[in-house]
Amino acid sequence: MSDFTALRRTMVDCQVRPSDVTDLRIIDAMLAVPRERFVPESKRAIAYLDMDIDVAAAGQAKRCLIQPAVLAKMLQAAAISETDRVLVVGCATGYSAAVVSHLAAAVFATEPDSALASSATSTLAALGLANVTVTTAAPADGDRAHGPYDVIVLDGATELDPEHLYDQLNMGGRLVGVFATSRPPRATLVTRSPADFGSRVLFDASAPVLTGLERRPAFVF
Numbered sequence: 001m002s003d004f005t006a007l008r009r010t011m012v013d014c015q016v017r018p019s020d021v022t023d024l025r026i027i028d029a030m031l032a033v034p035r036e037r038f039v040p041e042s043k044r045a046i047a048y049l050d051m052d053i054d055v056a057a058a059g060q061a062k063r064c065l066i067q068p069a070v071l072a073k074m075l076q077a078a079a080i081s082e083t084d085r086v087l088v089v090g091c092a093t094g095y096s097a098a099v100v101s102h103l104a105a106a107v108f109a110t111e112p113d114s115a116l117a118s119s120a121t122s123t124l125a126a127l128g129l130a131n132v133t134v135t136t137a138a139p140a141d142g143d144r145a146h147g148p149y150d151v152i153v154l155d156g157a158t159e160l161d162p163e164h165l166y167d168q169l170n171m172g173g174r175l176v177g178v179f180a181t182s183r184p185p186r187a188t189l190v191t192r193s194p195a196d197f198g199s200r201v202l203f204d205a206s207a208p209v210l211t212g213l214e215r216r217p218a219f220v221f
Contacts, residue, residue, distance in 0.1 A: 004036050007047070007048040008031055008034070008035065008048060010048065011030070011050075012027055015050050015067075015068050016068055016069055016072045019069040021076050023075075023076045025102070025103055026075050027072075028102070029100075029103060030068065030072060033095065033098045033099050033127075034127070035048060035065070035068070035095055037123055037127070038065060038095035038098070039055055040055060043055070048068075050068070050069065051067060052064040052067055053065045055116065057115065061211055063090075063092045063093075063111075063208075064156065064207075064208045065093070065095050066155060067207070070205050070207060071096055073202065074176045074177070074178075074202070075100065075103065077174075077176055077187070077189050078151045078153065078176045078189065079174070080103040081103075081104070082103070082105060083104075083150075084105060084149075085105060085106045085108070085148075085149050085150050085151075086100050086104040086108070086153065087107075087109070087110070087142060087143055087149045087151070087153070087168065088100055088107060088109040088152075089109075089110055089139045089142060089152060089153065089155060089165070090112070090156050090211070091110065091111050091117075091120055091134065091155050092155065093119050094119070094120030094121070094124050094134060096155045097109040097120065097129075097132050097134065100153065101129045101131050101132045106131050107131055107133070108132075108133050108135065108149070109132060109134045110134075110135050110136070110137040110143050111135075111137075112137065112138050113136075117134050117136040121134045139158075139210040139212050139213055140164060141164075142164070144168060148168055148173065149168055149169060149170060150173050151173060151175070152173070152174070153177065154210065154213075155177075156207050156208050156210040157178035157179070157185055157207040157209045157210065157213070158213035159180045159209055159213060160216075161179075162177070166190065166192065166197050170192070171192055171193070171194060172192060172193070173192045174191050175189070175190040176189050176190070176202075180209060180215075181215075184206075185206055186203065186205060187202040187204075188202060189202055
């Protein structure tokens with residue numbers, strides 16, 4: 001057993017399971033995906049810590065792998081089935097998309113940083129995860145070309161109500177992410193019904209805000 005395999009098991013046993021994640025498909029996916037492959041080599045020693053890890057190049061806008069337990073709990077709430085088409089918004093280097101690929105039929109992921117999107121594509125291909133497609137796009141835009149989706153996962157936080165993504169959901173589709181529209185920020189599940197979009201708060205959580213989903217500065221007299 002490699003050191004990273006042992007660290008992966010510790011992450012699941014000490015971070016994911018104690019966070020009330022009981023879906024064995026998610027646990028198996030997080031045990032299968034080598035998180036260390038999705039961070040810069042200089043940060044591989046901290047790949048399995050309970051923290052957000054910045055994976056952007058020096059001088060670039062912060063882009064993170066969010067905390068493993070937060071990701072796992074959101075995926076459990078989204079109830080992804082093996083026939084679902086899923087959009088992962090702001091996938092950074094692709095770790096979240098890799099985990100989702102073990103749960104869904106097809107995964108489409110967007111990332112605003114073209115270098116990170118390219119890295120995600122290369123790593124996912126090297127791991128043989130052929131059901132994931134990565135596109136360079138702003139988180140606010142989603143990916144209409146491949147939609148609609150059964151599930152949309154925000155791989156980070158939004159300070160705005162992401163209404164522009166709601167119409168990319170199928171009827172009965174779910175969007176999950178950390179909503180920092182008020183304090184404290186909370187992981188929230190939005191579900192599309194024939195008449196409306198309903199939302200349900202899941203748990204308090206924090207995550208870096210995705211590029212383009214920041215709160216607009218208020219005008220001050």
